[in-house]
Amino acid sequence: MTKKRIRIERMILLVLAAVILCLSIALAVTGSKYKTLKQNSASASEALVSAQQAQESLAGQKQQEASSYQDALNEQSAAYESEKNELNDKISELNKQIALKKATATEKPEETPATPKPQPQPTVPSKVPDLSAKTIYLTFDDGPSSRTPEVLRILKQYGVKATFFVINGGKYNKYMKDIVADGHTIALHSYSHDYKKIYSSETAYFQDLQQISDLVYNETGVRSNVVRFPGGSSNTVSRKYNKGIMSRLTAQMADKGYVYFDWNVSSGDANGNSIPAATLINNCRKLPSKQTVVVLMHDAGAKKTTVAALPAIIEYYKAAGCKFGTLSSSTPTVHQRVLN
Numbered sequence: 001m002t003k004k005r006i007r008i009e010r011m012i013l014l015v016l017a018a019v020i021l022c023l024s025i026a027l028a029v030t031g032s033k034y035k036t037l038k039q040n041s042a043s044a045s046e047a048l049v050s051a052q053q054a055q056e057s058l059a060g061q062k063q064q065e066a067s068s069y070q071d072a073l074n075e076q077s078a079a080y081e082s083e084k085n086e087l088n089d090k091i092s093e094l095n096k097q098i099a100l101k102k103a104t105a106t107e108k109p110e111e112t113p114a115t116p117k118p119q120p121q122p123t124v125p126s127k128v129p130d131l132s133a134k135t136i137y138l139t140f141d142d143g144p145s146s147r148t149p150e151v152l153r154i155l156k157q158y159g160v161k162a163t164f165f166v167i168n169g170g171k172y173n174k175y176m177k178d179i180v181a182d183g184h185t186i187a188l189h190s191y192s193h194d195y196k197k198i199y200s201s202e203t204a205y206f207q208d209l210q211q212i213s214d215l216v217y218n219e220t221g222v223r224s225n226v227v228r229f230p231g232g233s234s235n236t237v238s239r240k241y242n243k244g245i246m247s248r249l250t251a252q253m254a255d256k257g258y259v260y261f262d263w264n265v266s267s268g269d270a271n272g273n274s275i276p277a278a279t280l281i282n283n284c285r286k287l288p289s290k291q292t293v294v295v296l297m298h299d300a301g302a303k304k305t306t307v308a309a310l311p312a313i314i315e316y317y318k319a320a321g322c323k324f325g326t327l328s329s330s331t332p333t334v335h336q337r338v339l340n
Ligand SMILES: [Zn+2]
Pocket: 141, 142, 189, 193, 230, 231
């Protein structure tokens, strides 16, 4: 009995020892697993933090890059701006030089004989005469036309006023008010500009004149009494339609309340279209002894060279000290000899 009991106790002890061993093994395994898990978790959170840091630093870097790029752009744009300003300065300087050269060129004698040695000429200071006593009346016949805006632009550029003897310009009649708005004088030429019609009789002439007067009045509100005959008072074309009509018309003008003007300088642009600008400029330099200088030019679509010549014509008169005026009933008249 005792032997058996001892064996049982031993077996129990053995089992207990085995259980304890198993438990401790299990405990050890779990502990190690827990430790590894803990370590893993710690390293994961570290990784997360470092990733966040990396992201932040990347973002910072990107921002820095962007701002430095912006700086570069700003600098570049500033550089461009200053370059642009410099170029603009240069352009305006060049323009000044060009204007100066042009003015000097205008003052140059028209024909300088090629002399081998420069001869001292103390009595000839300059070819540009002193014309300061003269008043230039630039006149433009046959407008308004497609050229009117260009003519007005040039006159405005030089601050010069002129006189426009207008006709019925159809769709260009709208420019009549621009002529007036710019301070020029609008005057009467003819409604139809049809020689055959207007010079057939005095009645026909004055009817046509009334028509253009009404048109100008309707377009501009100006009632003009300043007139230029188509072809001028000296025209002989009218003889073909009515002998002596110019003599009778010119005699009646004052009684009808009109003053008429011819010209004493012709640009020559009536001689044809596309007359070289140089020819027109040259013609305009041939001045009469009279102080009242009325210059004939044309405002018409075909008179492109008149527009081209106009700046040089004005520059010449300015260089010679001339004044500019617009024609009115109080301007000393310039009349040609009536030939019909
Ligand atoms: Zn005309």
